[in-house]
Amino acid sequence: MNAPAHTLFEKAWRAHEVVPETADTPAVLYIDLHLIHEVTSPQAFTVLRQRGLQIRRPQLTFATMDHSTPTRTEQVFGGAPIAIEAAARQVRELESNCAAFGLELLNLRHAQRGIVHIIGPELGLTQPGKTVVCGDSHTSTHGALGALAFGIGTTEVGHVLATQCLLQRKPRTLAINVSGKLPAGVGAKDLILAIIGRIGVAGGTGHAIEYRGDTIRALDMDGRMTVCNMSIEAGARAGMIAPDETTFAYLAGRPHAPRGEAWERAVERWRQLPTDPGAQFDKAIDIDASTLEPMVTYGTNPGMVMPIGGAIPERAGDPVFEKSLAYMGFAPGQPIREHPVNVVFVGSCTNGRLSDLRLAASLLRGRKVAPGVQMLVVPGSQQVKRLAEAEGLHRVFLEAGAEWRESGCSMCLGMNGDLVGKGQYAVSTSNRNFEGRQGIGARTLLASPLTAAACAVRGCVTDPRELM
Amino acid sequence: MEPIRTLRSRTAVLAVSDIDTDQIIPARFLTTTTREGLGKHLFADWRYGPDGVPRPGFALNRPEAAGCTILVAGDNFGCGSSREHAPWALTDYGFRAVVSTRIADIFRSNALKNGLVPVLIDPATHRWLLEHAGAEVSIDLETTTLTLPTGQAARFPLEPFARFCLMNGVDELGFLLGREAQIAAYEARAGIA
Numbered sequence: 001m002n003a004p005a006h007t008l009f010e011k012a013w014r015a016h017e018v019v020p021e022t023a024d025t026p027a028v029l030y031i032d033l034h035l036i037h038e039v040t041s042p043q044a045f046t047v048l049r050q051r052g053l054q055i056r057r058p059q060l061t062f063a064t065m066d067h068s069t070p071t072r073t074e075q076v077f078g079g080a081p082i083a084i085e086a087a088a089r090q091v092r093e094l095e096s097n098c099a100a101f102g103l104e105l106l107n108l109r110h111a112q113r114g115i116v117h118i119i120g121p122e123l124g125l126t127q128p129g130k131t132v133v134c135g136d137s138h139t140s141t142h143g144a145l146g147a148l149a150f151g152i153g154t155t156e157v158g159h160v161l162a163t164q165c166l167l168q169r170k171p172r173t174l175a176i177n178v179s180g181k182l183p184a185g186v187g188a189k190d191l192i193l194a195i196i197g198r199i200g201v202a203g204g205t206g207h208a209i210e211y212r213g214d215t216i217r218a219l220d221m222d223g224r225m226t227v228c229n230m231s232i233e234a235g236a237r238a239g240m241i242a243p244d245e246t247t248f249a250y251l252a253g254r255p256h257a258p259r260g261e262a263w264e265r266a267v268e269r270w271r272q273l274p275t276d277p278g279a280q281f282d283k284a285i286d287i288d289a290s291t292l293e294p295m296v297t298y299g300t301n302p303g304m305v306m307p308i309g310g311a312i313p314e315r316a317g318d319p320v321f322e323k324s325l326a327y328m329g330f331a332p333g334q335p336i337r338e339h340p341v342n343v344v345f346v347g348s349c350t351n352g353r354l355s356d357l358r359l360a361a362s363l364l365r366g367r368k369v370a371p372g373v374q375m376l377v378v379p380g381s382q383q384v385k386r387l388a389e390a391e392g393l394h395r396v397f398l399e400a401g402a403e404w405r406e407s408g409c410s411m412c413l414g415m416n417g418d419l420v421g422k423g424q425y426a427v428s429t430s431n432r433n434f435e436g437r438q439g440i441g442a443r444t445l446l447a448s449p450l451t452a453a454a455c456a457v458r459g460c461v462t463d464p465r466e467l468m
Numbered sequence: 469m470e471p472i473r474t475l476r477s478r479t480a481v482l483a484v485s486d487i488d489t490d491q492i493i494p495a496r497f498l499t500t501t502t503r504e505g506l507g508k509h510l511f512a513d514w515r516y517g518p519d520g521v522p523r524p525g526f527a528l529n530r531p532e533a534a535g536c537t538i539l540v541a542g543d544n545f546g547c548g549s550s551r552e553h554a555p556w557a558l559t560d561y562g563f564r565a566v567v568s569t570r571i572a573d574i575f576r577s578n579a580l581k582n583g584l585v586p587v588l589i590d591p592a593t594h595r596w597l598l599e600h601a602g603a604e605v606s607i608d609l610e611t612t613t614l615t616l617p618t619g620q621a622a623r624f625p626l627e628p629f630a631r632f633c634l635m636n637g638v639d640e641l642g643f644l645l646g647r648e649a650q651i652a653a654y655e656a657r658a659g660i661a
Binding site: 018019023024025026028030039040042043046047051053056057060067068084086087089090093135136137139151152153154155156158159162163164165166167169171201202205206232235237301303319320323413414415422432434435436437440 | 483484485486488490491494495496498499500501502503513518542543544547548549550551552555570572573574577578581582627628629632640641643644645647650651654655658660
């Protein structure tokens with residue numbers, strides 16, 4: 001008899017079942033890698049203290065600081081205090097919690113610090129087949145390496161600290177098959193925005209997505225991470241991509257990746273992870289990448305997205321849609337191209353990796369940011385920053401008139417001082433265009449790094465292909 | 469966690485779909501290091517004007533919404549960030565249940581750990597509730613039904629373990645700590661020491 005065919009998700013799940021689920025109880029799932037940061041961990045440490053608990057496996061939890069930390073160099077390295085006192089308190093509290101409980105912390109001035117979802121893969125902590133969790137919904141990013149990775153709440157952060165396990169119901173599986181060559185000027189960000197536009201912001205609820213097909217195979221790791229990162233914007237529990245030679249080449253030699261014989265054994269194991277031929281998914285959809293265009297959002301959730309050359313849809317009699325457009329200051333039927341832009345943000349766990357910065361720089365080289373536009377370029381980690389500077393990318397940004405900052409979540413969410421003003425239009429390479437996400441009254445247009453750079457140059461919504 | 473068996477309350481209604489956790493509790497309030505006191509910031513940017521004065525038109529600011537413990541929201545409530553500050557803000561404000569046709573996965577998981585009952589209701593009952601703000605409804609976890617003032621009762625799904633925890637005020641951490649032997653056996657098999 002043949003062995004039963006399993007999906008990548010199923011294999012990763014089964015390998016971590018401490019106790020399988022039953023009708024009455026969820027599975028007890030073992031967690032291989034737990035990442036924590038300053039915003040969603042303090043209350044979990046409080047619970048440990050209240051209950052007199054220790055951390056079960058301190059070597060499996062890594063801490064960094066990214067969400068509320070400043071990106072201005074003088075506040076990170078220059079001796080100026082962190083401007084937001086409550087943020088400074090969170091930073092101090094993470095330091096004291098990690099010291100008290102014996103956790104490794106990449107603190108504010110650490111050379112390896114960065115956005116939690118950038119540094120996990122970058123340091124080789126994230127590996128194929130591992131279970132990875134973090135108190136942050138964009139943990140789905142790590143699925144790009146073939147890990148089963150998902151966001152959790154603070155109570156669950158406490159569960160993992162105390163037991164290295166979580167109680168979980170097994171999600172259903174959704175295959176997203178993507179075929180065809182992405183046209184010039186269209187990248188991973190446009191692809192995932194198009195997917196969310198197609199299935200909606202709740203289209204993946206209750207599911208773990210596997211992105212499959214020749215388009216996905218052709219993406220580099222940075223692009224795969226962009227795709228998996230936004231799985232949560234379709235409501236999915238996780239997003240995964242089967243590991244392959246691209247994955248192994250990316251991981252080889254990274255600080256926490258196995259070495260020598262252990263590496264050979266690991267790769268052998270990782271080669272068994274991809275979905276078996278004939279394995280069944282609960283749902284499947286097909287996407288043709290060859291006809292995609294640069295995408296931009298026009299509303300207040302990532303599902304409200306359209307090709308950049310299109311017109312804003314009309315949905316007469318839908319008050320929620322109308323409320324959203326009113327917030328954005330847009331009218332149904334209006335083209336979005338040429339609309340003035342005030343702020344451009346390149347960065348975040350979605351698009352703050354080296355390839356993203358290269359794309360933005362390729363368009364900015366020899367050009368200037370339009371007068372009156374503020375452009376912020378924030379590398380996803382200190383390592384991304386060093387690599388970008390070694391290539392001279394920072395000079396391209398600075399000469400164009402953009403700001404070049406220290407790493408962090410920055411303008412993706414309005415809690416660290418990097419804000420978009422009330423009523424201002426921001427073209428942002430981040431992941432959420434929710435009302436007020438980038439600042440009270442801020443209007444966010446999500447787009448790719450190429451599109452963001454094109455918008456900065458022209459000072460209005462611009463198809464990057466016009467400048468390529 | 470206080471055990472919950474039944475809830476009875478007038479409803480507060482937010483007839484908006486895809487309410488994300490940035491609306492429930494904006495990121496600028498996440499610099500707290502405790503879980504208490506977030507109720508005053510619940511729906512902050514919808515609830516208050518730029519001057520901090522409550523907007524009279526917002527559902528929770530109407531006099532009849534005072535004391536409601538059941539929130540009825542549009543489709544797909546709680547999408548977005550994993551911040552547990554969202555259910556903390558809702559429960560600190562006084563809500564004990566959220567009713568919608570769909571509730572986002574991470575929010576639902578967080579709600580259950582804080583004694584906030586996620587009630588997934590059929591579209592017809594949902595529509596009735598959206599059209600009858602302030603209706604007196606009851607929620608029974610024993611029978612997993614929501615009963616309208618018309619007497620009509622609708623069943624809602626609730627995962628058995630989550631239901632058990634809510635009804636008995638049990639928290640999952642105790643359950644996990646009780647699996648020590650299985651966890652140790654798994655670690656031995658996996659070579660984790």
